[in-house]
Amino acid sequence: MRLIKCLTAIFLFMTLLLSGCSDSRELNNVAVVLATGxxxxxxxxxxxxLIAIPMSTNNGGSSPExxxxxxxTSMGRNILDADQNIQNHSSRILRFSHRRIILIHENIAKAGITEVLDFINRNLESRLSTQVYVTRNEITDILKAHSELDKITSEHIREIGKIMGFSVTARELLSEINSKxxxxxxxxxxxxHGKVSISSFAVFHDNTMKFETKKNETIGVCWLKKNCLKGKTLTYPVEGGYVSxxxxxxxxxxxxxxxxxxxxFSIQVKGRGIIREGEQINKLQNKRENQExxxxxxxxxxxxxxxxxxxxxxxxxxxxxxxxxxxxFHNTSWESKWKNNWEQxxxxxxxxxxxxxxxxxTGLNVDRASSPK
Known part of the structure; x- marks a missing residue:
């Protein structure tokens, strides 16, 4: 009995040591940043x-309009200075831990993204799963654009990047930058015209954007990028027209x-596909023509x-x-001969x-399917 009383007293004393969230913040005190340009x-x-607005209610209903x-938007001497200038006239505390994308304008990418990388790496609220993109268009126009399916631009861009197989996270970017x-x-x-798309890549060297890929170069990148093309349709010019x-x-x-x-270097590329459209499909009468x-x-x-x-x-x-x-695979030669002049x-x-x-x-052969028996 005495032991039970002692244990009870100890447990009651321990509850006094338990504390709640001393630095908790209510949602109406926080501004959640979804994208940075x-x-x-x-x-x-x-x-x-791009800052989220908590859904307002009126008589129990939302306001979808x-x-x-x-x-x-604000100016600053550097990125954090501009962030602080936005904070100075905001009634809520900016929080970046839910940021989905970072948009880097082409004029910064061509001058060098060292400052952006430093900003991502040092900011304790930066998520390494945040996707990073480049654009040559006006950033505010992009952030204000949205589709009927995705009302928030950051989610719209993020989902397009994932579906297209183009997306690159901050973790991947930092890893590649630090990799010799x-x-x-x-x-x-x-x-x-109010629509956002992702159809090319920016190629970098020494933290600097060198060029933007054209269509045929973009497809070449995708053939050397894991599962970038799987489930996609490509249209190629062939003898007699085009085939999809x-x-x-x-x-x-x-x-x-x-x-x-x-x-x-030997690059081995393998692929399989299904013909979806093409005039020359009707000419595929045998294995030889298929192989051609x-x-x-x-x-x-x-x-x-x-x-x-x-x-x-x-x-x-x-x-x-x-x-x-x-x-x-050839580390000795790399360290002694190639490392310092690899660019050349x-x-x-x-x-x-x-x-x-x-x-x-190859699909249905229309000529044979339509010919009378």
Whole structure:
């Protein structure tokens, strides 16, 4: 009995030591930042924040006609200075832990993103899962745009990036920037007549954007990016017109070979697809004709990959990590011969691109299906 009383007294005393949230903040005291846009203006930086508005209610119902967000913009000497200027005229405390995307304007990307990387790395509220994009359009226009399906722009852009297979997180960007022998590629957001799209990449070297990919170069990037094309439809010019292919499988592998003073690389690309549309489908009467079409598609894919490799190497950018492969598989030569002048060696690197594409289905042959028995 005495033991029970002692234990009870101890437990009651321990409850006095339990504390609640001493620094808790109510929702109506916090402004949740969903996206940050950064642009260089004159000698300073312009920062735009997409801030969520808690759903207001009136007699138990919501007010759907009101946007669930608003955009705040301010100038500063650097990014945090601009953030503080926005905070100075905000009645709520800015919170960045739920930020979904960061938009970097092209004028900063071409001047160098070192400051942006420092901002992401040092900010304790930065989430490494935040997606990072580049744009050449006006950032405030992008942040205010939305679709009927996604009322908030940050979610709209984030979902497009995921569906297209283009998205790059802050974690991936920081990892590639700090990796010797690998340069980052960031997706580019386009804005046109109120609509947002993602259809190209910004290629970097030494923290600086070198160029934006054209359509054939973008497809080449995707062939060397895991599952970027799976489930997508590509339209290629072939003999007799165009053919649209649904990509069902995609795989690539890079091997490094040491021949002489400079390594050589073998790129093996494999894909499978289904013909969805094309006039020449009706001409596929036998296996030989089917193989001829596969050969034409393989040549087109090879050209896509070669176009992005040639342009990247010309700008000294190792966007696909060939230096990483050389460092891993030929570390002695990398450390003693290649590491310090890898940018110059890129111009003379030989790459062998081997493509194998298989058509799984050619679809219904209209000529034979419509011919009388």
């Amino acid at each position: 950064i642009k260089k203006v004159n000698e300073g930086v312009q920062v735009s924040l 009101k946007n669930p967000y608003y955009v705040e 022998g690998k340069d980052p590629i960031l997706p580019v957001v386009h804005y046109d 292919i649904l990509i069902t499988k995609q795989h690539f592998k890079i091997k490094t070979l040491l021949k002489g003073a400079t390594p050589e 079409l596969e050969g034409q598609l393989e040549e087109q894919i090879r050209n896509n990959i070669k176009s992005i490799l040639d342009k990247s190497f010309a700008h000294g950018s190792d966007s696909f990590g060939f230096g990483n492969y050389a460092r891993i 060696r890129l111009h003379s690197i030989h790459t062998n691109i081997d493509v194998k594409f298989v058509l799984e289905q």
